[in-house]
Amino acid sequence: xxxxxxxxxxxxxxxxxxxxxxxxxxxxxxxxxxxxxxxxxxxxxxxxxxxxxxxxxxxxxxxxxxxxxxxxxxxxxxxxxxxxxxxxxxxxxxxxxxxxxxxxxxxxxxxxxxxxxxxxxxxxxxxxxxxxxxxxxxxxxxxxxxxxxxxxxxxxxxxxxxxxxxxxxxxxxxxxxxxxxxxxxxxxxxxxxxxxxxxxxxxxxxxxxxxxxxxxxxxxxxxxxxxxxxxxxxxxxxxxxxxxxxxxxxxxxxxxxxxxxxxxxxxxxxxxxxxxxxxxxxxxxxxxxxxxxxxxxxxxxxxxxxxxxxxxxxxxxxxxxxxxxxxxxxxxxxxxxxxxxxxxxxxxxxxxxxxxxxxxxxxxxxxx
Numbered sequence: 001x002x003x004x005x006x007x008x009x010x011x012x013x014x015x016x017x018x019x020x021x022x023x024x025x026x027x028x029x030x031x032x033x034x035x036x037x038x039x040x041x042x043x044x045x046x047x048x049x050x051x052x053x054x055x056x057x058x059x060x061x062x063x064x065x066x067x068x069x070x071x072x073x074x075x076x077x078x079x080x081x082x083x084x085x086x087x088x089x090x091x092x093x094x095x096x097x098x099x100x101x102x103x104x105x106x107x108x109x110x111x112x113x114x115x116x117x118x119x120x121x122x123x124x125x126x127x128x129x130x131x132x133x134x135x136x137x138x139x140x141x142x143x144x145x146x147x148x149x150x151x152x153x154x155x156x157x158x159x160x161x162x163x164x165x166x167x168x169x170x171x172x173x174x175x176x177x178x179x180x181x182x183x184x185x186x187x188x189x190x191x192x193x194x195x196x197x198x199x200x201x202x203x204x205x206x207x208x209x210x211x212x213x214x215x216x217x218x219x220x221x222x223x224x225x226x227x228x229x230x231x232x233x234x235x236x237x238x239x240x241x242x243x244x245x246x247x248x249x250x251x252x253x254x255x256x257x258x259x260x261x262x263x264x265x266x267x268x269x270x271x272x273x274x275x276x277x278x279x280x281x282x283x284x285x286x287x288x289x290x291x292x293x294x295x296x297x298x299x300x301x302x303x304x305x306x307x308x309x310x311x312x313x314x315x316x317x318x319x320x321x322x323x324x325x326x327x328x329x330x331x332x333x334x335x336x337x338x339x340x341x342x343x344x345x346x347x348x349x350x351x352x353x354x355x356x357x358x359x360x361x362x363x364x365x366x367x368x
Contacts, residue, residue, distance in 0.1 A: 016039040046074060125206065
């Protein structure tokens with residue numbers, strides 16, 4: 001399923017996002033070999049930093065990461081880019097700096113080294129970026145415009161869900177000549193605390209990523225798509241092809257995947273691309289634009305929602321003997337068990353819909 005993003009023609013909409021899995025040319029090549037439509041380098045800065053140890057934590061669902069930027073010096077990326085570009089593939093260079101001129105300098109270097117596009121990493125959840133840059137539309141405009149004015153390749157900015165007004169920031173990128181945005185970056189977090197040692201999982205705030213942030217990413221993409229005419233890459237919690245399609249149907253032209261690669265390996269990219277192609281073939285879909293934003297027409301503001309007198313109905317077939325999940329979850333006490341059978345009281349039911357999601361056998365439905 002082909003797509004066009006940032007003016008670049010991609011064989012599929014799956015992009016490997018910036019991160020330590022793309023820390024050098026060989027890492028980038030792995031993403032290309034796995035079948036990704038494009039790969040983004042780890043974020044490149046003018047002064048490479050040494051890693052803290054430990055720096056990545058995982059609780060089986062979400063991950064916290066406190067690695068900041070590439071530990072390879074700028075000039076070293078000339079060789080890494082040569083290695084990355086030795087296989088056919090679209091390479092996007094992720095960069096970050098504190099001033100517009102420094103960002104432009106890095107962008108020009110990456111363009112010279114062979115990058116096909118630039119991603120501005122303006123929204124790292126570590127350090128000052130989140131408060132000082134990510135929500136400051138004027139500063140984002142200045143940075144984007146300076147970079148766009150100094151390179152010929154397309155430029156996009158990575159946005160944060162923590163921004164006070166993500167639409168305003170996306171508009172700033174567009175007005176500055178940016179070719180697109182990616183949303184969202186990881187979210188500032190503390191993964192947990194050891195209650196015996198009284199120590200946090202990692203020693204500082206970090207970026208939270210993985211499936212738990214996907215609903216936030218979906219909402220951000222939909223919000224931008226409804227308000228700003230700009231290409232979007234959806235980012236956050238993508239584990240399978242269905243998640244890719246969710247982002248596309250809410251307005252994304254492409255997606256970025258990172259944590260799934262970190263946890264499951266580059267094989268996950270191959271699986272997602274394969275499953276996505278099989279789904280597209282089964283539906284007769286050739287390009288992303290055929291379904292991009294298809295779900296937005298069904299997304300309403302709260303004020304537009306009609307109040308319908310629906311209540312929960314239950315399938316008459318027998319339920320699992322030991323399961324009382326629906327009863328425990330019904331705060332209106334509209335569900336009870338009599339003689340081993342689940343009974344629903346339409347007089348007490350207010351149509352909240354929770355039971356339709358709680359029931360493992362999907363025996364509930366909302367109806368008139």
